[in-house]
Amino acid sequence: MDTAMNQSVFLSIPKSDVKFFKELAKKMGWNIDIREDFLKDYIASRPKKVNLSEEEILAELNAIRYGE
Numbered sequence: 001m002d003t004a005m006n007q008s009v010f011l012s013i014p015k016s017d018v019k020f021f022k023e024l025a026k027k028m029g030w031n032i033d034i035r036e037d038f039l040k041d042y043i044a045s046r047p048k049k050v051n052l053s054e055e056e057i058l059a060e061l062n063a064i065r066y067g068e
Helices: 015-028 035-045 054-066
Strands: none
16 A cells, blocks of 8 residues: 555544444555554553653643743
8 A cells, every 4th residue: 555645534433333444444455543542552652660750740741831
């Protein structure tokens, strides 16, 4: 599949139709990425141990939120 010519489309479909839609996409050669799967993959790929204290993280959040 030529990815340079692909168009990303976001659909909301009933959960009862997801299985059918996945089968259809497979037959058509389309790729399906489910938003919840993106989030799970992103969370799983984040570092488990961060070298920042809770206070440092809160200070950074406040600086961004309030321009401090």
